[in-house]
Amino acid sequence: MTSRRKFLKTAGMGVAAAPLAAPALAQSTIKWRMQTYAGAALAEHVVKPAIDTFNKIAGDRMQIELYYADQLVPTGELFRAMQRGTIDAVQSDDDSMASPTEVTVFGGYFPFASRYSLDVPVLFNQYGLNEIWAEEYAKVGVKHISAGSWDPCHFATKDPINSLADLKGKRVFTFPTAGRFLSQFGVVPVTLPWEDIEVAVQTGELDGIAWSGITEDYTVGWADVTNYFLTNNISGAWIGHFFANMGRYEELPEDLKLLLATCMEQSHYYRQWWYWGGEANLRVDGTKMQLTSIPDNEWDQVESAAHKFWDEIAAESPTKAKVVEIFKKYNADMAKAGRPYRYG
Template sequence: MTTRRKFIKGAALTAPAALAAPALAQSTITWRMQTYAGAALAAEVIDPAIKMFNDIAGDRMQIELFYADQLVPTGELFQAMQRGTIDAVQSDDDSMASPTEVTVFGGYFPFGSRYSLDVPVLFNRYGLNEIWAEEYAAVGVKHISAGAWDPCHFATKDPIRSLADLEGKRVFTFPTAGRFLSQFGVVPVNLPWEDIEVAVQTGELDGIAWSGITEDYTVGWADVTNYFLTNNISGAWIGHFFANMDRWNELPEDLQKLFQVCCEQSHYYRQHWYWGGEADLRVNGTKMELTTIPDEEWAQVENAAQEFWEEIAAESDTKRRVVDIFKKYNADMVKAGRPYRYG
């Protein structure tokens, strides 16, 4: 594994940028952007949006895109962006170790969302956009946009059919999800994204709780895991686009708007790409057997999430504001009934 990791990291540092810009005019604005995603996933979740931006902006501006850990480790993305080493980032708050009060809600906040449409509604209609903008402006970063990505499920080598089966499982997951799941015996493991497939093969990991089934197939994890747990910990990942505030403020207004539009298009694409893929691969996929923890037993996890929310809310006034929004939204969805909530 040590040799494998050194090779991967060395390759990442010497590899050309994923979308290297063509020869540019001297006046062309150039940005460097890094995504949390490795190359296989980035082909779906970020490459098209940056290509679109570059094609439209032309000689006025070009963005050079780098994949997971190519310039800096994912856990250092925020710091690199804040000091201007990287101009823009695609990530969740949790993975990039944001120092803000909202970091714990990035990625997969347990049961904060049930469906992918929950996320844009929470941000655009229930007030989360304003809170994120305040938090990041205070630390010199522009929060550009939030979107819903895939749900969070377990992909494992051995079947998970009860909560007892989670005991002792070494799992690659997000910091907040790991903190929550540890009460059920899960052992969270932090490794570079590109190492995960090999770590499952060598037994360093027993499974992954990082994505839905679409991503498992796309990045190769379905090739090294045997089972997919249909119960999810969250219905959609909360992911974002960010930029260094000084670099953002230097852009002409029309280029700011163009970048925002391309980010929103990326979020929209991901919604239907994931949503359709989750259904199709559950029904037609051949690489993973589906398993399920019975509803009455899984209710213990859902109830524990409510206690976890209160634990988080007690940590600060800002966290209380966010948790109260999640509570209000979820209560509204239950009252709204079908098709918004089934219980």
Template sequence: MTTRRTFLKGAAAAAPAAALAAPAIAQSTIRWRMQTYAGPALAAHVIDPAIEMFNQIAGDRMQIELFYADQLVPTGELFQAMQRGTIDAVQSDDDSMASPTEVTVFGGYFPFGSRYSLDVPVLFHRYGLDEIWKEEYAKVGVQHISAGAWDPCHFATKDPIRSLADLQGKRIFTFPTAGRFLSQFGVVPVTLPWEDIEVAVQTGELDGIAWSGITEDYTVGWADVTNYFLTNNISGAWIGHFFANQERWDELPEDLKTLFKVVADQSHYYRQHWYWGGEADLRVNGDKLQLTTIPDAEWDTVEEAARIFWDEIAAESETKAKVVEIFKQYNADMQKAGRPYRYGDDA
């Protein structure tokens, strides 16, 4: 593929002399292309405000052009495109963009790795995950900028789910690791472009979605094509990140690096209250999805399976074992801390 740098060199060589005589400030503006995992409706909340803020503050010094899910490259190729420099920055989880790192399996929804959205920043900033992620991405030429929490992972389906037996044979759009875990309960994981999901549910290609919480279901239109929402979830918060090509990142002056980090943090903060409030409001006041629940005693078997899954992941490498141990220690600490951090064995 033609890289951005090669394209710009060719364009400059072919440009008329008059065009090259633009004001110096315009010529010196740093321009990045960034792609998010999210489609336009979701991006309006999870990324648009942050990039608009960055561009407004940076002004003529730097501008970021934002692209939505699959616009420049398929989501599964985001990492490779960023590593090559075809795309300068990415907002995604590790899992969806097929990151070739030891921590990829923990991105997105690692089964029962978190209970609440605040677990994610605490895990990264107080329990050491941030250092591990930065080390892993430095090995592959990518700058890990920051991690944040998104929504919990629930099923939105056409038919009601009231027991584990109801999951048998259901074709579900979900994340790679979540799909790997859920397949033991009869779920058939399906991977499709994000923008095709709504139509795939309408045509029967999909039976449902395990990609988000109820806020996204309403925001992106999935609540219009599904009928039921399962209140049990396999994770309390999606783990997503901001990344940049290492060379492009290293070229930025320190104040622009700081500005990018600040707007990323602002984006994380916005999602904390947007999702948290939305999940509650739409369960209570939403009029499109009927709530269903798998009884606690039955759902406990899913949590038990997650503990086995964790140990299977830990056995794959030393780094994965280190991350799993952090998850175990954190959850044990939260359980001992009690309310409001955890609410007993059935939290």
């Protein structure tokens, strides 16, 4: 932390993992610093292509320097750093960056809120979540630019998980809300810096990870240190976002705001097919982890517990109640719509 704070005070650019390369810039070039929740290997897919595209199109008018997980500040301090203007923009879920809003608990993996990745953009663009997020973040000086879906949430573990009983006592790296929910099944949530996870599994500090789907397990190296992948998931898609300091965002010309939003939407689209295809391909052709499953009649207990958890969250505030009602209506609509929206 001392070195990070020294970096922020001096605004030096000589960090070990350098920001995106940029051409020689004019003095008038708008310069932003963005930090993502993702480590370098994952960022190559979840954000870097969009920022590379933005910088190429914007040219001398604006450049965004991209930093990876915990490079400038720990992920849990991302919101405060952005709010203060220490960094200009962030890619993260609400939960991981500890944003002080009424919607924070729904970021990342809110248990069983979605079944498929397309559920997330529909919830935001057609069921009203965009408006709620925009209002909540405006209250705290942050611009909510865009929401999108990532991968589903599965367990990757050293020992096989074939029943709920096998989860008891397992020390698992996961998101705050997911950990709060899973603790009732005996899971012990552990919080560590993202880059430390692989070593923590190797040393036995962690028994497993409930942070991603199988695509990320392979991409970031976790498939090399875990032996089993549980096919049951607690959410069909991670909910993540792009945010910016409100003052810095409002300073942008309208066409750069539009370019920013367009590149971020392209990022969401890229992840839709990269994850969707990757999850299936690695289940079928992946060689590093053995697939296990908890029987449906037993896993139904987890889904039932999730709906009780929704009601507990809804009781905490009117805004949370409004979001939960949207999730309930959406899932009821999908069940009524039937195949392919919902099965069974």
